[in-house]
Amino acid sequence: MEITKRNKFVEFIKNYWMYVAVAVVVLVIAITVGVLAGGQTVPTTAPKLEFSLPMNEANIIKDYSSTELQENTSLNQWEAHLSVDFASENSDVFAVLDGTVTKVSYDVLNGHLVEITHSDGFVSQYCSLADEPLVSEGDKVSAGEKIGTAGNSSNAEIDLGNHLHFTLYLNQEAVDPNNYLDLQNK
Template sequence: MKKISYLPLILLILIAVGCEFDEAPKEEVQTEIKKPKPSIKEYGFTLDDYQVYRDTVRSGDSFGAIMDSHGVTRGRVFEVSEKVKDVFDPARINVGKPYTILKSKDSLSNVEVFIYEESRINYTVVNLKDSISALRNKKPVTIKKNIVSGVITSSLSAAMDNEGLSILLADKLADIYQWKIDFFKIQKGDQFKIIYNEKYINDTVYAGLANIEAAVLTHYKNPYYAFEFGKDSLSGFAKFYDEEANSLQSFFLKAPLKYSRISSRYTKRRFHPVQKRWKAHKGTDYAAPTGTPIWSTADGVVIKSSYTRGNGNYVKVRHNDKYTTQYLHMSKRNAKVGQRVKQGDVIGYVGSTGLATGPHVCYRFWVYGKQVDPYKQNLPSSEPLKESLKPMYFAKMDSLKKDLGQIKFKEI
């Protein structure tokens, strides 16, 4: 009888059983690695190391009262005040200004640092921890360049608002052109293009207008260019020049106040609204709300600051042997006889004192003692750009003018 070998059969059975009981593949378990939170750094301190208290100075607050509310003794406040008074005057903290207090995290919870913000950028650090000290500092500021184009339908400020721009930009542009363009005669359809810079704290928080580099404003279809170059040695303000390196600044401002309207011009025959008779009106009336600042249109010396029945409160300024100006109907005078004033200094405020039917300033102008219409005078310009600086100026101007040319004018 033939023997049967069962070995191959047994091997097949074992292989089959082994396949049935193979373990299912294990699922991979992913472990999430938590990243540590980045530490918060501000004012040169790692805030995670402290208890942080933020607040603003309120009416009735003082440095001593704030420190007292956080457990600092009066003796310690006096010691701090004496040691830091050359850098930080505790008596001059202002309502509405933010401050930050850093306290130790231990059980004592001592005040270690007081930080007072004078502005969005400038702040003072008062260290109370070991040796008392104070340090002025600035937040990191970045400058971002912007361009804008707009068209005027009613006023410059309204045009800026239509573009979603700050009124500060309108003010700055008006300041640049105040010697060349009469903004009381601004026309519907006048256009502007501006290259300007803005300040940002930590790249995100808007901190205001830095400067205007270049602008062009079309007025009566004539382009008026302005390019920033250098600063005034006395005021520190930026100076602007046109395409031919002529200063945009003039000896006289175009008007003695900002954003108003001319209610009556210089004329030899006008019906007086109070006296009810025809007479010469040898001034230009600018209607504006009571309290609007009135400024001197040029450098000079105050020769009169008084009150009369007709003029009301008024100030008169002699600019040189040739020119004199006068400002009438003020609600309040802000200049004394003998006082030297600079162009743009506030010498009073709009009112309706004297023979006036409403709030306005009557602006009068003399040339060699004769009253004239200032808008018909060929008034002098300021000091021209030095010849030695012109090559540098034209190189900068050419580049900026090309950039302005890339911006399209907006139409109504």
């Protein structure tokens, strides 16, 4: 009985070893692909960036809206507002993350502007600042560091008075700061 069973097994292997070999190869490939795919999920489990707020105890005077148009009385037009406007008694403006100042400029529409490039594809932009921002291109700044003062230098939003027009970009696209900054608990 035993011998017969063993013989049957040997017969089976002789006849089907090719299939067994293919099955083993497929299994190895599946495990390899699984491990590689698992490796790609690492970024989602990486520690989340901790954003600080660009102004203290500020009111949001105009929120982010990508689909709903909002009236801009300064330019007399309806437009999407891919930024958040803040106003506060204390007009200090702070960097929201560690980074490097990549632009300090002035133009009539944006007013005085500071742009900071951070890690993970984030760029923050601060417009309508008062004259003479405190930073220069190439400066390294830390989250919470004062970079300037909110002003009324942006002609595109001059009706809003002294305020900060804050924009957050992720991979060159303006994103809703509400999804990254704790604006409700400001």
